[in-house]
Amino acid sequence: MKPEARRLVDRLWNYCNVLRDDGVSSLEYLEQLSFLVFLKMAAEKEEANKDLPASQRRHVLPDTDEWEGRGWTHLLDLSGEELEETYTQLLTDLGKQDEGGNSALGLIFHRARNRIQNATNLRRLIVDLIDKEPWLGSSKDIKGDAYEALIARSAEDTKAGAGQYFTPRVLIESIVRCMRPNPEDTITDPACGTGGFLLAAHDYIVNMYGDEMSVDESARFDEGAIWGTELVPATARLAAMNLLLHGIGRPDGKPLIHVEDALAKPPAKKASKVLANPPFGKKSSIVITNVDGTVSREDMSYHRQDFWETTTNKQFNFVQHIASLLTDNGTAAVILPDNVLFEGGRGATIRRELLKRFNLHTMLRLPAGIFYAGSVKANVLFFDAAPPRRSDDEPPHTQQLWVYDLRTGNRFTLKQNPLLPKHLEDFEKRVFGVGECEEAAEAIARRKPAGRLQVFGGAELAATKDVNLDIGLIEPDDRDAAEAKSLAELTLALSADLRGALLELEQLAADLDVDLSPPA
Numbered sequence: 001m002k003p004e005a006r007r008l009v010d011r012l013w014n015y016c017n018v019l020r021d022d023g024v025s026s027l028e029y030l031e032q033l034s035f036l037v038f039l040k041m042a043a044e045k046e047e048a049n050k051d052l053p054a055s056q057r058r059h060v061l062p063d064t065d066e067w068e069g070r071g072w073t074h075l076l077d078l079s080g081e082e083l084e085e086t087y088t089q090l091l092t093d094l095g096k097q098d099e100g101g102n103s104a105l106g107l108i109f110h111r112a113r114n115r116i117q118n119a120t121n122l123r124r125l126i127v128d129l130i131d132k133e134p135w136l137g138s139s140k141d142i143k144g145d146a147y148e149a150l151i152a153r154s155a156e157d158t159k160a161g162a163g164q165y166f167t168p169r170v171l172i173e174s175i176v177r178c179m180r181p182n183p184e185d186t187i188t189d190p191a192c193g194t195g196g197f198l199l200a201a202h203d204y205i206v207n208m209y210g211d212e213m214s215v216d217e218s219a220r221f222d223e224g225a226i227w228g229t230e231l232v233p234a235t236a237r238l239a240a241m242n243l244l245l246h247g248i249g250r251p252d253g254k255p256l257i258h259v260e261d262a263l264a265k266p267p268a269k270k271a272s273k274v275l276a277n278p279p280f281g282k283k284s285s286i287v288i289t290n291v292d293g294t295v296s297r298e299d300m301s302y303h304r305q306d307f308w309e310t311t312t313n314k315q316f317n318f319v320q321h322i323a324s325l326l327t328d329n330g331t332a333a334v335i336l337p338d339n340v341l342f343e344g345g346r347g348a349t350i351r352r353e354l355l356k357r358f359n360l361h362t363m364l365r366l367p368a369g370i371f372y373a374g375s376v377k378a379n380v381l382f383f384d385a386a387p388p389r390r391s392d393d394e395p396p397h398t399q400q401l402w403v404y405d406l407r408t409g410n411r412f413t414l415k416q417n418p419l420l421p422k423h424l425e426d427f428e429k430r431v432f433g434v435g436e437c438e439e440a441a442e443a444i445a446r447r448k449p450a451g452r453l454q455v456f457g458g459a460e461l462a463a464t465k466d467v468n469l470d471i472g473l474i475e476p477d478d479r480d481a482a483e484a485k486s487l488a489e490l491t492l493a494l495s496a497d498l499r500g501a502l503l504e505l506e507q508l509a510a511d512l513d514v515d516l517s518p519p520a
Contacts, residue, residue: 008133008146013153015129019121026154028115031234033150034241035091036126038108041135041244041251043072060105060252062097075126080119087122088114107240107255110233135245144199144246151194151238155372156414167196167277167335168370174424175333175380176200178432180440181273183209183217185225188271190262190278190321192228195239197275198256199246202226222249222256229262263302263317270327277335278318280376308353309346316340316350319381323358326385335366338377341469351467355398355458359384361444362431365405365472369412370419377407398458402444403472404431405452426452 016029024032042060061071070090078086094109116122135143148169155166181187181201189197202221206213226248230236236259243249249256301312307320315336322332340347354360362382371378386397404427412419428434430453433443449455454472461467 002142002145005142005146005149008142009149009153011129012146012150015125016150019116022116022118022121024115027234030150030154030238032115032125033130033147034108034237035112036130037135037147037245038105038241038251039072039075039090040130040133044135045251046071061094072131076131079123083123083126084114084117084119102254104240104244104249104251104253104255107257107259108237110237110259144242147242147245148194148196148199151242166193166372168419169196169200170419170421170424171335171366171370171380172196172200172275173204174421174428175275176204177428177434178382178440179273179275179331179333181205183213183220185273186269186271186327187226187273187275188325189228189276190267190274190325191276191318192230192239192257193235193277195228195242195257197277198226198228198239199242199248201273201275202246202248222253224254224256227256227258229258229260231259231261233259263304263314263321266304266306267321267325270325270330272327272330274322274325274330274332274334276318276322276332278315280337280371280378309349311346311350313343313347316343316347319350319354323354323383326358328385328387330385331382332384333380333382335378335380338379338470341379341471342466344466348465348467351469352462354383355401355462355467356389356392356396357386358397359386360398360401360458363401363403363469363472364427364431365403365407367407367410367412367419369414369417372414396458396462398462401456401458401461401469402431402447402449403454403456405454405472405474408452408474408476 012033016024016026019029020026039061045060061067075083075087075090091109091112091114094105095112097105097109114122116125133143152166152169176197179201181204183205185201185205187198187201189195192198205221228239230239236257240249240255240257243256244251301310302317303310304320306324307317309316309320311317319334319336319340322334326332341351360381360383362380364380364382366378366380368377383398389397406423406427410423411417412423429436431443431447432440433446437443437446447453447455452474454474456471461469
């Protein structure tokens with residue numbers, strides 16, 4: 001991160017710590033920051049366009065007599081109770097402008113509320129922090145990276161449940177390098193969280209092809225060639241702001257983040273690249289308020305004709321949905337927990353259909369300790385779309401499944417021993433030819449099994465009863481085995497399990513609107 005971006009992160013995060021005393025969580029702070037930065041960007045855009053003819057000006061805030069004089073510059077002149085009341089009413093009115101969320105404005109301010117009740121702190125945030133920074137035209141390497149760093153820091157706040165949607169940037173960037181997106185791709189993430197995969201894919205394209213891209217090629221990504229779907233409105237808000245600050249999309253344009261349940265219906269459009277880390281947790285469920293006022297959860301199945309199996313398992317539903325998102329020549333990379341590899345019943349059928357209908361060519365076995373849900377053991381599945389099979393007698397499109405074991409002998413933690421780019425270099429080069437081959441297909445053809453990389457026959461896997469894909473883990477050597485049995489290792493494993501269980505309980509409490517704060 002550039003020094004200027006780090007300076008901005010430190011300033012903004014220090015102020016987050018101040019607001020904690022007012023009961024504002026890190027996620028709520030980021031939300032308020034998004035509202036205010038968007039208003040500042042709107043004011044900057046108005047200032048930049050003031051010399052254009054009226055017919056050519058594009059307004060971010062509503063262009064009506066009712067809104068004349070409202071917005072950022074008005075807030076700068078206020079203080080005390082008047083500032084708090086004006087800001088609260090402004091958020092309420094902006095939230096009503098586009099109930100359908102069909103604009104970036106509507107998405108950012110949908111059901112917006114003022115969480116900063118201390119007017120002095122609100123004025124300081126507006127005047128001393130945000131107003132002193134140019135946001136709209138400044139370098140995305142500063143404002144965008146600073147905002148994303150704030151999201152990463154908030155993910156460490158497990159009490160706010162922020163880590164549930166956060167994928168380590170190192171892993172995201174490695175997956176994107178293996179996928180090799182290009183200016184002609186359409187790119188989506190159906191469980192986009194705060195937009196990490198979308199940002200990394202766009203950055204990769206700009207870095208690799210920026211000098212060669214035409215104006216039209218660059219503009220496609222502002223107009224919907226890259227998009228995400230997110231179920232939680234507050235998280236979608238962060239994703240939309242994250243993209244805008246990285247120069248993707250326009251504050252006066254259509255939203256690139258869609259707030260909806262991605263699993264509820266077949267996709268309206270398909271993508272040539274799908275990158276995703278669906279939320280951890282096995283069950284798809286909804287929260288129901290009963291007649292007597294009690295609240296409960298009910299498991300939910302998705303009955304879709306394009307799904308191979310109906311199941312309440314959220315992970316298997318995402319596998320089927322991502323498969324349905326791919327264009328004829330599309331490719332996908334999806335992070336999934338271990339249970340997807342071996343769970344029986346409908347799970348076996350879904351794995352078999354994936355092997356048959358698609359080319360599941362690569363699986364990366366990830367080590368524990370790299371996600372905030374510490375107990376999760378996960379994998380990255382890479383698969384390509386393939387032509388429809390003419391009969392069930394045809395061999396599976398997956399001829400070979402290559403498995404790279406990054407798990408055995410590797411133990412990471414989020415702070416003391418984090419996952420670094422160097423830990424993924426061998427996988428990237430040996431399996432996808434990153435830095436050595438121009439095309440992934442060329443690298444796949446050159447693969448040779450050795451060490452951590454093994455290969456399995458697709459037809460043999462599909463023919464088994466359980467279609468067990470919990471494979472490819474190498475045998476640890478004696479030293480690794482001894483270390484794994486050490487007291488420190490057992491303590492870390494137990495701690496990870498407890499953190500994972502705590503996250504599940506906090507998420508359940510949030511769904512049921514239960515306050516876990518200690519009594520005053």
